[in-house]
Amino acid sequence: MNIQSEQTVGGLVVRVAEPRIDAAVAIRFKDRMRELIADPSQKVILDLSQVGFLDSSGLGAVVAVMKMLPPDRPLELSHLTPPVQKVFRLTRMDRVFTIHPDGADPADAA
Amino acid sequence: MNIQSEQTVGGLVVRVAEPRIDAAVAIRFKDRMRELIADPSQKVILDLSQVGFLDSSGLGAVVAVMKMLPPDRPLELSHLTPPVQKVFRLTRMDRVFTIHPDGADPADAA
Amino acid sequence: MQPEPGDLQLELDSSPLAVRGALTEMTAYLRGRCPEEGLAVVEIVLAEALNNIVEHAYVGGSGRITLCLRAHAGDVQCCIADHGLPMPGGAAPAGRLRLPVPGGALPEGGFGWHLIRSLSQDVDYRRVSGRNYLSLRVQAGQ
């Protein structure tokens, strides 16, 4: 069942990339949709694998993003490159965020 | 600012596809993130543009999806093809869902 | 309806995928014989009738379904036979819509026969020597 979803300003847009929603796929459709819309208070994982440089303004922005989220919606970080890791460590912000160790893919865990 | 996001079982994965998060982009980064994570109780828009056929099982599944969502998280439908439109109309389910008229892109509206 | 040359005759298993397949063949058969819009109407009516047989007549088991189709002067005459359970009460359901009540739970099923009744004419159901025969007509020509 091919279903794509995209977070937009207007909401979560879920596109059913299938020609039919019929008896043959109804259950799978429901299951996939349940996953996609599950837990509105779910966590946000910020993947920084492509960010090689982060300064104090960038760090402040990441902190600001955490503060935008309600308390039951944690912001977690993954794939920090060494220079970015250093900034988090020196500012002790590595204690404030859950930072996923390299290799582990946080999106795999429910 | 190139930021991609993907809804996964483990959470909303947001990938910053930029080499730097620095003073030059910090504000834009925060603004884009605010959009991406905005309103955990936001609506879900089901884009059915590619679905040319929906039977009563499919219709029942769409109703079931609506019932999975909490009351403050509406399920809206967009881009219904004529055969799908007909099934919604005949079963009066067009009165139960907000159905976006053709041409209007619900994702554009905040 | 006695088979005639030019009719479409199909035999299928009672599975959702077999129903899909039959609908695809039916669509190919009717294409050119009636307009696209009418074709979509036939498809939804047959989908509902066939899926009901899979889900209800052959519930908990499986069996064969036969489908015959004749396009004539804008009408599509359909007949479907199976040897599953009979219709409840010995008659085809009226297909009355349970309208959503404010604050009440929305129905997730029970749309099928409403769609069949809304989109077809001359619905006739018979149970003859342990088999179900359903025939109906779709005005697919307009």
Added chain:
Amino acid sequence: MQPEPGDLQLELDSSPLAVRGALTEMTAYLRGRCPEEGLAVVEIVLAEALNNIVEHAYVGGSGRITLCLRAHAGDVQCCIADHGLPMPGGAAPAGRLRLPVPGGALPEGGFGWHLIRSLSQDVDYRRVSGRNYLSLRVQAGQ
């Protein structure tokens, strides 16, 4: 620090994008002269010092910044000059980290001078005839 042949000398506008550009040039200049890890340290230190000038010394206006750099025996000596506002209290900030208190709001700023102090040595700030001079050394060689 008197300019010598082989030094990098840059003049830039007080804008975040000009800072980016200067950091890119600086990185190109130092590549080969010190290891990648040291280079990353110089980049963050200079980013903080330069962005502070843009944000604080030239707040509400704009001006020129000059940057000179010398790599020698694993050390990178940097000096930066501007003619914006002086440092508060006439001295370079101590860069003490406001540690997050449980339940308290997290700081979104105030990290810059902590990073500069953590990553550099011999920080010297002077205000001379309306200009700011900052010099510091980064041990980029290890």
